[in-house]
Amino acid sequence: MTAADVVPFARVGVIGAGAWGTAIALAALRAGRETVLWARNPDAVEAMRRERENTRYLPGVPLPPTLDLTTDLGEIAKADAIMLVTPAQHLRTACAKLQPSLRPGTPVVLCAKGIELSTGCLMSEAAEASLPASPVGVLSGPTFAVEVAKGLPTAVTLAIRDQELGSRIVETLGSRSFRPYLSDDVMGAQVGGAVKNVLAIACGIILGRRLGDNARAALITRGLAEISRLGLALGARPETLMGLSGLGDLTLTCTSLQSRNTSLGTALGEGRTLSEIMGERHSVAEGVHTSAALGELARRHGVEMPICRAVDAILNRNADIDETIASLMARPFRIEGR
Template sequence: MKLKVGLLGAGSWGTTVASLTSKNAETIIWARNNATVEEINKYHTNEKYLPKATLHKELRASNSIKETVENADVIVMGIPSQNFRHVLTEAKPFIRPWVPIVSLAKGLEISTKMRMTEIVEEELPGHPAGVLTGPNLAKEIHFGKAAAAVIAMVDKSIAKKLQSVFNSGLFRVYTNSDVIGCELGGALKNIMAIAAGMSDGANAGENTRSALITRGLSELTRLGTAMGGKQRTFAGLTGMGDLIVTCSSSKSRNHHVGFELGKGKPLENIISEMSEVAEGVKTAKIIMELAKEHQIDMPISNEVYKVLYKGNTVFDAFKGLLTHEVGSEKEPG
């Protein structure tokens, strides 16, 4: 029996995933905007978020959360982290018992510092919670370029079942039971992407970007393992893999924010001109709180935070990193 998918959120990644799952399962995608719903149903497009892309003809859209989730066998949350809980609680009365809930978000909730699967467990206890994550640029995947992702669930049998829902042609989906590590990798790498973008925007060079990526991986691994993730996870698709693509691509929202900062553009102007959320901007605040709680040294994250929220310039950040004490490569710092 084929599973039915209810996907909440019609941004670029949510729409891409919905188009992929509609090849394998009956899929309904929810959007607040009536015009978006009509466009998807009538023209099989979502031009605002996926220009020139044609969606799978079987994908159906709705502006009713109830209609989207009430018959679904799996709920996919394509909602940014700061709105995740609100939309989930709206959907809660209509979700059948024990239905798995899979997050696409790569961030942490500011008010609680919680991961999205923790929010699911708090709001809908008894529902298996997981995350679909990895080095996934929505536009490339939608246009048929090869990519790999991870479906992370504690229950391996559920992950295996859901693997067949998301796996599609050149989009290969692996399973992992380290939900904490996979989720944190996706959230923490966004700060490093802003740092790499700042470097590129300031024309600091490819050597600098390489150093930021590798030392950034060290930072996110230290904090991620301190919070319960497995070290090997951060060397895989959801850690190193996601970090490389997000730090290197102009298609990355977080890299874009950093790039514009590197050119001297004010953060407020950058954000106001973007149609989608760059999760790393808000996550940077939470990361510094978590680093302090777990007593983890995160010099790159700290410099990004100071540029975003303390009025420092990109050149202040580079100066701060250059004056940071240099130790062994295998040790913190």
Template sequence: MKKMETVAVLGAGAWGTALAVAIARAGKKPVLWARNAAVVDDIQKNRRNEKYLPGQELPPMPASCDLSIAKDTDAILIAVPAQQIRAVCGVVRPHVAKSIPILIAAKGIETGTDLLVTDIAGEFFPDHPLAVLSGPNFADEVAKGLPTATTIACADEAIGKSLLDVFGSQTLRPYWTADVIGTCIGGSLKNVIAIAAGVVAGKDLGDNARAALVTRGLAEIGRLAAHMGANPQTLMGLSGMGDLMLTCYGEKSRNFRYGFLMGKGASPTEAKQKISATIEGIETARAVCELAQKKSLELPISMAVNALISGKISVQDAMNGLLNRPLKQE
């Protein structure tokens, strides 16, 4: 198998830029694509991305608004919001070399289709190995080189383990798993549960309430994952429990802060306006509820979050609905 030396990173937001830094730190060569010409100019001239990753010096790396930058690379890393995966796959496909790995670094479920991010990519790259990167990772900490662990899921063990070498360094420790479905589900639903955890914190409901919410949220994630054929053990790892803990207790989480603002009395619209970046849990909540209804699954926290952010119920209604559910075995 050819060693992966050059990786095209599609998406120069905070996460894509941080992953490009991690690839360079691992001794590989990232090439970065962005839609925003000003971002490309900042990266090329100043070795900065002040718009998305302020204060972080970047290693020298090519950056462009031209997707032909993806040609002749050994792997493609797509780091855009989940709802944009389809569009990016469509426009980059003509520039992608035959059979190289496609790695997705996005957390969410597509609304309308209810597809996982790797399933979307598979429609455009049916003959390519597909993988997903997910874990308890804040972009700024990865970029700074603070100790971090993450999961790379790929059904092909040899390719999955080769991808570990693309990222592994003194400060970033990636682990391989074959469970793509479980890794995708854990990374997606934790954003929905984090919105609920933020509401609990914003409403000053106490540590007991947040611990209960997160624990029952993990059970909910496991219920959907098992139904879709995932390995339950995956959710005990970095892409499940690890990511859930970080997002539900880390105040840098956009999903947590969005819920926190609603807990403090902001409307869903007001809370969203105050967060200056994509809140993946909003669209994922809608997609999860679509799945739950189709599959007759009981996902009460996700359903409550979706109703809350849709303006159908108040925070108090959501609390009452969850607390007044019938008592049952854990």
């Protein structure tokens, strides 16, 4: 099959009208698809219809009149392909609400990055358990929502086991500014996106503590080793972990204060408390929840992840930041590559 033979889906439904969901809806519109965006809050939908802007999550980015807005999941279920952009800890609930009205065979693409705290499941595992009649894919990669929303150049990984179906989704979403690369490594496409959020908090702490660029570069590199160890233990392919959804996403998230996780870590490093920081925010920093789930997942698979374990201790067990950093630096010397 050539690219010319691939027929894109006509109508895309997007569940979740935060910054990332709104940006994906705009990317689908830019690719020429009919697009409907779902939000739970009727007041939010009415405000977006009236102002043609998502002032809460993407201020300053216009919403074209061709973007449909709804609070009715039944409208979303009529779409040919569905993008699920709820926070990771709410994904299973969203799937359960969607399932009764969803037509069998409708592809559902997961856009959240994280690990389910209550079960230790990755997003695809949670979705497949809740939507057994739907092929499940994953969209991941180095993406800041505002840049995608504005049409700035972006490349992502689209991972799904059915490659024919994947080609249709790529053609559905792809445009001159939004370039999906197709993969069948669903597990690998998720590991980097989940773990990088935890590592970004660690990088932010380094920034907040003014520990220097050397320390941040070292953390990114050793963090990539942790991603690789976990990914390989879960059956991911090395090339996926070195690609857009692994190394690419890690690089972006750990090197910019646009990242919610990096900025949260920076505030922690400057001496603020987690409850203070979280209380000021509208958007979710997925790394906070993922750090707690990651420790159990790593333990279950016998994977050593000292940086991620240290972030979990700081966030969830009141560990002292300076003592935790000193403990990491006091670990035995190792041979690189292990």
